[in-house]
Amino acid sequence: MAIVGSQPNVKQRRQRTLLDLIARAPIGSQDELVELLHQRGFEVTQATVSRDAAELGLVKVPRADRHIYATAEAAATGNAYDTRLRRLLEDIPVRIGRSGLSLVLVATPGSAGAIAQAIDQSSLTDQVGTLAGDNTLLVLFETEAALERWLVRFMTFQPSDESALPSGRPSPAASRVANSEAPR
Amino acid sequence: MAIVGSQPNVKQRRQRTLLDLIARAPIGSQDELVELLHQRGFEVTQATVSRDAAELGLVKVPRADRHIYATAEAAATGNAYDTRLRRLLEDIPVRIGRSGLSLVLVATPGSAGAIAQAIDQSSLTDQVGTLAGDNTLLVLFETEAALERWLVRFMTFQPSDESALPSGRPSPAASRVANSEAPR
DNA sequence: CGGTCCAGTGAATAGTCATGCAAGTCCGCT
DNA sequence: AGCGGACTTGCATGACTATTCACTGGACCG
Structure with a gap:
């Protein structure tokens, strides 16, 4: 042997x-x-x-x-576009807020368009569409479920975790997305 | 639903x-x-x-x-420096040649220094040292085994595979690194 | 309302993988 | 030669993971 x-x-x-x-x-x-x-x-x-x-x-x-x-x-390289999105998110800190059936991503001045496009081309598909301003972009959803699903997937695209949680207010407190209270 | x-x-x-x-x-x-x-x-x-x-x-x-x-x-993000090296290798095509106990990496003009430094800082440690010219850099080894070990690890850093194989000549034929003949 | 569909789940289990152990090989050193 | 250590591997098996099967509860429908 x-x-x-x-x-x-x-x-x-x-x-x-x-x-x-x-x-x-x-x-x-x-x-x-x-x-x-x-x-x-x-x-x-x-x-x-x-x-x-x-x-x-x-x-x-x-x-x-x-x-x-x-x-x-x-x-980490599924889709080439996914990689592009990941890169962007590594370089640009994105704060996530929420308003109704929309997520509000706040990035750096001028970067919203690039991120929106990257999202559109990525394998993220649960959104209805995106709308970019200068430093802010909206991701629109049809249902609550779609939004939640999207958010979970999106989180796997982000680097470590520097983002805020998608509750109502863009609070100052460093509340992390992955909050983890008990289920019910 | x-x-x-x-x-x-x-x-x-x-x-x-x-x-x-x-x-x-x-x-x-x-x-x-x-x-x-x-x-x-x-x-x-x-x-x-x-x-x-x-x-x-x-x-x-x-x-x-x-x-x-x-x-x-x-x-994919072990060491931050590893990531840097990966990035470089994604952007810069590197051809690998070999000469004795040295590997000869041929990159694009001006990039050799950056790659050499990235290698030095990465988790690649089997080399004795690196020496960079303008578009070419040498990676020096103490033993044949170390060279082989290093090469295998280095390959996992490269994107898909556009590199040439580490034989003697910098042949034009697109010979892939991962040749796979029978063992003996 | 009964019926149907379906996402979500647990229990049990099949499938897959990691690893302790012992054995074989290759050094280098004496 | 002979010895010891570093490597490498196979075998056997325990550890870990994926998946099948069955069930449940809510949504949707006539």
Whole structure:
């Protein structure tokens, strides 16, 4: 057992192949990878693939009804437009307020248009539309549920968390979005 | 449909709390989350947390000897410097060549210094040092193994794959890094 | 009102993954 | 040679996660 060892860099080559494999096709399990590696001449077991995955920092991301492997890098890059939105949100602090069925995003002067466009093109689709002013933009919804759903998704786009919570008032208190009181 | 149940969307609040929880502390399992949600008044089981995690696009990333939950976004953001390097590599195409125990990265005019510095500050540590010219930089290694290790890690930093492979010649043929021949 | 539909959930379980342990290999050193 | 340590891997298994199945309660409808 433990055949190898002779060729010192088998591990490196295997890991490179691994990266290549997950880049080419959606892979759903480590067993699948074992199989593919096998086809390419690497004799390994799931245990080794597990360790390789950890070393390479691979993650399993939920993508369209199933989970697939990706590099941490690729995981954040679903849609190219999503990436654009994420970038914007990293650079521009956005405060979120709420008014009825609209969310009010307050950004920096001149940036509202860019953010609105980024939102429109992103994979965020629960909104009816967006309307941008100079430093403020509205995101309009049809229902309360749509608004809530949107907000939760939107939060995963924001960096850490510097935003205010979407209650009524644009209060000064640093109330975080993810407040967490008891359910009822 | 689903116009928000009666309880003002417990689900949405739970998911927001979930995002908050994983942002605040490293969480290693869904059972852990069940426990924490429980403390905050949400009565759910692991099954539900699993579904929430999928909806929110959460991933479990290998971080320092254990796996923790994070948003896809946060997963790519280990070290701030790592992010910087990733950014650079997204914007600047880098061709990789090799010469002995050195890797030769050829970028765009004037960018070599920035890339070298980004590499120095990143979590890439297997190199002995870097040396930047104008559009070319060298990454020096002590051993073959270190070079190989470094290269594999470096690949996870690159966007998709536009780079050339680290063989001898800076060939024109679009040979991909992740070649995948059989082991021996 | 009964009927139907459907989102949401828990219980149980199948599926998947991580890891302790032991074994094999490759050094380098004496 | 012989020894010891650092690596790497497979095996077996426990840990963890996703999913199937069944149920519930609210919404919608005639």
